[in-house]
Amino acid sequence: MQIIAYLYSDPLLESPPEQAVWGAEVDRVYQDLGGRQQWQQLLVDCQVQPVDYFLIRRLEELGDSLEEVSDRLTQIEEMGILIIATEQSYSSSHATDTEGTAIRANLFKLLAEINNSQCSRRIRQGHARNRLKAIPPPGKAPYGYRRGKDRYIIDRSTAPVVKDFFERFLIYGSLRGAVRYLEKKYSKKISVSTGRRWLTNPVYRGNLGYQNGEVISDTHSPIINREEAAQIDRLLRRNRRLPPRTASASRSLAGLVVCAECQSHTSVTSVTRHRQDKEYLYLRPINCPRRPKCRALSYETVLERIIQSICQQLPRAVAGLNSPNLDSVKQSLSNQITHKQDILTEVKSLTCRGVLDTETADLRAYKLRAEISQLQGQLATLPPVNLQALAQTVSISQFWRDLSESERRFYFREFLRQVEITRQEEDWQLQLVFIF
The missing domain is CATH 3.40.50.1390 (Resolvase, N-terminal catalytic domain)
Structure with missing residues (x-):
């Protein structure tokens, strides 16, 4: 049979x-x-x-x-x-x-x-x-672009609005704040979910993303460059670790300080005295199970101790890291990208010489460009600078005191996962938990 x-x-x-x-x-x-x-x-x-x-x-x-x-x-x-x-x-x-x-x-x-x-x-x-021809998928072009013959073209009337949105997010690291800023300055009202899609949309980075999950790089003019896109991705990853809404809070310690015993987060509350303009800030536990509840702590006192602890502990924590050489990792990824770009050039040459037919060459070129995009994404996730050199810079107490609250919030969340408060009878201690 x-x-x-x-x-x-x-x-x-x-x-x-x-x-x-x-x-x-x-x-x-x-x-x-x-x-x-x-x-x-x-x-x-x-x-x-x-x-x-x-x-x-x-x-x-x-x-x-x-x-x-x-x-x-x-x-x-x-x-x-x-x-x-x-x-x-x-x-x-x-x-x-x-x-x-x-x-x-x-x-x-x-x-x-x-x-x-x-x-x-x-x-x-x-x-x-x-x-295969890197033509945009069907549908309306994202806000800030319009459809051309075979690619997206920047819309000069709306692209500045999108650019300003990205710049605002890069400065303050707050998605909700950037959304409110657009509505206030341009009367452009978008939802928070729409703003999040803007931040992750490959089109604004000059790339095309397709339904199959593949991304093709450098298909049209970008609104933000690769360095800005990499910083946005780092900010989004950092904000995911924080409690809801604290990424846009005005105070730098919002969402960072927790009780070491009950793991209750703390909220920043302000108190004013009658007929006085001075404002007093306190950190209060949100869901403390103890009776009586843990007392509030002075915001300024906690902030000062955190700055002192960072200056003492951060250099030692970074020095103890057993991380691979960042430069060698970057060089390896860059070499792989260059190698695939050389193959892409060779595919075009083989097509011109008739060795490869157009259909096979287009398919191979598409896969190479998708692989290059993936490697570029891996390269973008790496830290932009040497962490040890940066730790030396931010280990100066005056550096932190010269920052505004929004700027201090930005740098705190680059290094800290949370700050744990351990209470004693008359005093308290804090423990920094770094993200690395």
Whole structure:
């Protein structure tokens, strides 16, 4: 008994499956990638050596249209070969008239499904071909851009609004603050979720992101450069560790100080005296389970002790890190990017010389550009400067005292995960928990 199987996949849409999916019972497997060369060989071999069973995953793999599928089904059946679709309820057989009528009725139903599947496939193939040419996906261009012939073009009337939004976020590290700033200055009202999408949208960085998750770099003019984009990503990662809304709080210690015993976060409260303008700030536990509750602490006192502790402990903490040489990691990633860019140039040369056909070259170039984008993303996640050198700079107490509260908040959250307060009978101590 001879059993053969046929596999077809479009490299634009999917990765080719392994031939081993059919198991050891199959005598021969024919597999096509985009073309139909192996299908023609299958027909020739069936004429030479009789075959009993023909296996296929789905009937639509037989052709690119309903007519092709029907014709190739007929070709196989006329040879007396039994067809089995493993992922569909179809199998041809030597059946009685009643059974044959049921099979034909089921086939008509399958053909209608195949027709719909083929239409969807042609649409996806069109989108895939556009991806190979780095053409933007269908739909409205993001705010700040307009659609050109084959790429996004900066809209000079709205791009400054987006640019100002990014700059505001980079300065203060507050998403909600940047959203409020847009509404106040430009009367441009957006939601916080929309602002978060702006911050992570690859289009504003000069890249294209597609539904399959792949990103292609340098496809159009960016609104923010790579250094700004990397800093935005670091700020977003840092803000995820903080309690809700504290990223936009006006005070630098908001969301950072917790009780070491009950792990209750603290809130910043202000107190004023009657007929006096001076404001007194305190850190109060939010959900302290103790009775009586832990007393409030002077905000300025806690702030001063944190600054002193950072100046003493940060250099030692950084010196004790067993981290790889940052420069060597960056150099390795840069070398990989350069190597792939050289291959990309060689692909273009091979196409001009006729060694590669256009379709194969476009597919290879697309995969190379996606790999380059991934490496550039890894490079962007690395710290921009040497941490030890930075630690020496920020270990000067006057550096912290000269900063505004918003600036101090920014730098605190670059180094600190949280500050734990341990209370004693008459005094208290604090412990810094660094992010590294």
